[in-house]
Amino acid sequence: MDIREGKEKFIESWGKMASDWGINRTMAQVHALLLIAPEAICSDQVMEDLNISRGNANMNLRALMDWGLVHKQLKAGERKEYFYAEKDMWIVIRQIILQRKRKELEPMLKVLDEVAAVEASCPESESFTKVVRDIQVFxxxxxxxxDALVKADSNWFTSVFLRMVK
Amino acid sequence: MDIREGKEKFIESWGKMASDWGINRTMAQVHALLLIAPEAICSDQVMEDLNISRGNANMNLRALMDWGLVHKQLKAGERKEYFYAEKDMWIVIRQIILQRKRKELEPMLKVLDEVAAVEASCPESESFTKVVRDIQVFxxxxxxxxDALVKADSNWFTSVFLRMVK
DNA sequence: TTTTGTTTTCAAAAATAATTGAAAGCAGTG
DNA sequence: CACTGCTTTCAATTATTTTTGAAAACAAAA
Known part of the structure; x- marks a missing residue:
């Protein structure tokens, strides 16, 4: 496998994995492209490399910046904007966890708390309360x-990992 | 909030969370319905409670059985099939991890291994190899x-959890 | 101010995913 | 065998998500 083929495969695969996990495929592909780029690239480059429209490129670059995974770079004397990805994998993962925790886990927790408060009056509702409370605790x-993971640094993670698999 | 409202909210919310994570919303709602049901229910019940068609109910019950989250129950003298969900949350989570690991993480690992083997010949490809290898290790x-989590029992998980948040 | 190079927006179109429902399949029963 | 009650299948429909591209907005430069 040569480098061009490798890049293609990586981008495709990163996109596939993302869409399996409910993240826009193209957004992940733009992310992959920036992750492996040796330096910041502009939106025309993204459009060309991934064969996507200007609007699409723009939207996904914006979304990646919202996620805190990509940053803007302005070059002196140039009007065009360049983009580069955060490459420290530990930071990338942390950022993704943080966002998804906020957007998806926490709203669910809120609902669980509300719903777990329902009085198990009749025996028929006991099953409900039991399961909901289990899920709530979990x-x-x-x-x-x-939370602990997000606060921690990379070494801490590795040490916990080692304890876990031991 | 009364019990009926609580159930509705739980089912809706479980479905929402699932679709955020790339899982069919209706499948998760069927799962939620079975989780909180005090006993096994038949497909007509599922159709009625969730307002879905026979085909849809059937497909999603089958999918849940494939995931190992729901099981069939045959009642003596009855031709109809009844379904019940595994309610031990630890087993449920394990099963979900196991399936998604197989279907989504492992294929990605395979690609990473292939792609990480690409020779970093030119300096331009160095960035690529570096990032890919980081992701690979991670x-x-x-x-x-x-793997450790899936093999472990619930108490082990709790003890690791306690160590992590400490 | 106007021009120019760029980014942003968003309604419409295209692509993808989920759902329906009717027909076919299947297995007990008479 | 034919009937009955139920499950399964899948082509067609419907719903949802993503993408496009042209127009508008913006801001630096002339």
Whole structure:
């Protein structure tokens, strides 16, 4: 496999994985492209490399900046904007966890708290309350774990990882 | 909030969370319905409670069985099939991790291994190889961690959780 | 101010995913 | 065998998501 083929495969695969996990495929492909780029690139480059429209490129670059995974770079004397991705994988993962925790886990927790408060009056509702409370406990644990992860640095993660697999 | 409202909210919310994570919303709603059901229910019940067609109910019940989250129950003297969900949250989570690991993480690992083997011949390709290898290391660690998680029992998880948040 | 190079927006179109429902399949029963 | 009650399938429809591209907005330069 040569380098061009490798890049293509990586971009395609990163996009596939993202869409499996409910993230826009093209957004992930733009991310992949920037991750492996040796330096910042402009939107025309993104459009050309991925064969997407200007609007699409713009939207996804914006979204990636919102996620805190990509940053803008202005070159002196140039009007065009350039973009580069955060390449420290630990920071990337942290950022993704942080965003998804906020957007998806926490709203669910809120609902669970509300719903778990329902009085298990009749025996028919006991099953409901039981399951909901189990999920509630579990989710709160997961949330706390992610909080710890997000606060921690890369070495801490590695040490926890080692303890886990041991 | 009364019990009926609570159930509705839980089912809706479980479906929403699932679709955020790339899982069919209706499949998750069927799952939610079975999770909180005090006993096994038949497909007509599912159709009625969720307002979905026979075909849809059937497909999603089958998918849930493929995931190992729902099981069939045959009642003596009855031709109809009944379904019930695994309610032990630890088993549920494990099953979900196992499936998604297989279907989504492992294929990605395979690609990473292939792609990371690309020779960093020119300086332009160095950036590529560097990033890919970082992701590769990270992903393999994540995979190992999930393996450990899947093999472990619930108490083990709690103890690791406690160590992590400490 | 006007021109120029660029980014942003968003309604419409295209692509993709989910759902329906009717027909076919299947297995017990009479 | 034919009937009955139920499950499964899948082509067609419907819903949802993504993408396009042209127009508008913007801002630096002339």
């Amino acid at each position: 989710s709160h644990k997961a949330n706390q774990t992610l | 992903s393999h660690k994540a995979n190992q961690t999930l």
